[in-house]
Amino acid sequence: MVNYILRDKRFLIILFIINLLGTIYGYIWYESQLAITPDIFLIFVPDSPTASLFFTIFLLFFIFGRNIPYIEALGIITLFKYGVWAVVMNLLTLIIDGSLSPAGYMLMVSHGAMALQGLLYAPYYKIKLRHIAVAGIWTLHNDVIDYVFGMMPIYSSLTDYMNEIGYFTFWLSILSIFIAYKYTVNRNNRISA
Numbered sequence: 618m619v620n621y622i623l624r625d626k627r628f629l630i631i632l633f634i635i636n637l638l639g640t641i642y643g644y645i646w647y648e649s650q651l652a653i654t655p656d657i658f659l660i661f662v663p664d665s666p667t668a669s670l671f672f673t674i675f676l677l678f679f680i681f682g683r684n685i686p687y688i689e690a691l692g693i694i695t696l697f698k699y700g701v702w703a704v705v706m707n708l709l710t711l712i713i714d715g716s717l718s719p720a721g722y723m724l725m726v727s728h729g730a731m732a733l734q735g736l737l738y739a740p741y742y743k744i745k746l747r748h749i750a751v752a753g754i755w756t757l758h759n760d761v762i763d764y765v766f767g768m769m770p771i772y773s774s775l776t777d778y779m780n781e782i783g784y785f786t787f788w789l790s791i792l793s794i795f796i797a798y799k800y801t802v803n804r805n806n807r808i809s810a
Contacts (some may be wrong), residue, residue: 623737629680632734636673639727640666650771661762664770665703668695669731675738684743690752690797693735693742698756698793700732702786706772713774736800744801753794760787 622628643666644651654662671692678685707725711717763769764783775782 619737623741626680629676633673633676633680636669636676636734640669640673642666643669647770654768658762658766658768661759662768662770664695664759664763665699665728665731668692668699672696672731672735672738675742679738679741684741686743686745686748687751689742690744690748690801691755693739693744693797693801694749694752694756694790694793696735697732697796698789700728700730700735701793702789703728704732705785706770706775706782709778710772710774736796739797739800739804742801744797746798746802749794749798749802752797753790756790756794757787760790 644663647663647666651659651662660667668691671688674688675685675692678688704725707717707721710721760783764779764786769779769782769786
């Protein structure tokens, strides 16, 4: 039943529209930070909307029965990473501030859904190890841009914890790469064996 729903064209079109609108909203959400970001770093700053953009592109191709493995690898890794990351950062904000805005709760739900949808479509990706390697390099490079060059998303109440958040983010990246490998390349190797 789940397989039928995930492959249903009407469901895919609705999911595509939701992700497209969420991606656009995400880039608008980053507007003030992008305004103060040096041009060389612009592509690396809006983490979550870029992750959902990768997935939106995947959905467009998938609707037409096509695969694009590099985008799929970027999608599964970054959707899981930034989905989990945003949930954790908003939970930390709730713990530190004692409250969270309605937008914070909305971000937790939407980013949790991001992480989940990337994993739900894992059986349909045509990812090989080379695709994971390229997406892994992109993801770890993004961590360097964020935490070495100071381009990470701005969460004012968490500013004092940037070193710890950077450390957490690095290991979350490693976990995301491993999960992408396990649910795509490793899974496909087991099925074909």
